[in-house]
Amino acid sequence: MKIFSKKQGFVFIDALLSLGLASIFFSGLIGYFLTANQTSAEGFKRQEALWAGQEGLDALQSMAFGDLSLTTTGALTFDGTEWLLSSSGPQSLPSGLSRSVRVKEVKRDEDCLVTTDPSGTVDPDSYYLESETTWTSLQGHPQAVMLQTLRTRWNAPEGSCFGSEAARVDIDISGAAWHLHGKKQLRNIIIHNNGSSSVTVAKVQLWWDYTSSVTQVFLDLSKIWSSGGPGSPLGEQFSGTLLDVQDTSIVSGSTVEISKIQFTNDMVGSTLTLLIEFADGSQIISENFCPIVGP
């Protein structure tokens, strides 16, 4: 009778195999730890970069809108009270980070919607603010975090999208004077468009305290209303009538003169008030004034 051998327990090759497997297992484990360490270090760095980027945006937003200037390589410094913007970026930050802030123009279409179309109009009341933080990863790869926001000058807009036309205009009545023809012509009322876009005069209203009627209104050399047209209503008009004048544009930065308002009677000594309504419905009204007697 043959008794079969029972190969119980370890043989040498089993022991070597188990050692080999254990080595592979431990190598895998250490690889896992290495990767986890690297990933957490990268996450830490990214978090710092995010805070630095956010600080860049916040700093730009804490500055007065008028102190911002277009730049693609901006650097920020805090002088203990105020953030200052210069074009000497990118700037080095602690922990091996580098930050560059950008202030970019915003273009809008005729409906005031932001557009990337090159033919869009530059909005003087908006800027794109960008803050980009860069660093080099542990593997030597360049990394970046970029944050962007849109800032708008809501409190004192100068452009046509956020501010009324009237807000961009001044009326100077200091030189108003009665001229010629029995002192029935009012001249030298100056309108200045301080804004960065044109405004359109749509209506004119005048109040006076003499018995007289108005027959003509001229802006520079253009007749914008008269009793026989253009504009409405037709016919000579009494004090306080709203005159729907021929729409007339005043371009950005320009000064025009209400060169003639013709009355039917001598007006010397009377007190007047002038209201101008623009195409957007906004209005500007002068103080009461008593024109001087001109030549």
Add this chain to the structure above:
Amino acid sequence: MTHSKNTKGLSLIETVIYLAILMMVLPAMVLFLLRGVEYVHTIDLRVRIEQTGSILLQKMNELLLTARAVDVTHSSLGVDDSVFIFINKGGEQMMMQRVDEEYLFLDAPRTVSRLQVQKEGEDPYWLTDQDMQVEQWRVDAVRNSSGDLTGLRFTVRINALDPKEGDPSVFEASTTIVLENQTQVQEL
């Protein structure tokens, strides 16, 4: 009847060779394990420091954006160890400052600098843990070129209580919280 050869177990020479290999491999394995434990410690510390810093800055953001007023007069701003006082959305005075407290850490008394917020008439609460050292805490008033208060700048540096060599670097961040659009915030 024939008996087969008994091949169970290891021979003496195999055992010796096996032990020799084990002696070479075992120290490496132990080192690997120890290194792994170090990595776990490092990762844990880094994550905690990062979380503490982030939560802190986030919390300040939240508190300030709902604040009614910033008390610049009674706060000590623009210096290290700033005391920052503001009025919260409920109209109560809040005070934020760094406070030194003594704790038993690994059976030894240690002084830990922690950030504290105190609502008027209530017990203070901590913004940072006992084993996190707030090494720097500073609040600056941020003004625009017209002198208007437009924001507050917070600078914070946090480190582990007992950093070892090779531990992750400190969390150091500053953030400016803009007040300009928060119409309810007024400078007292």
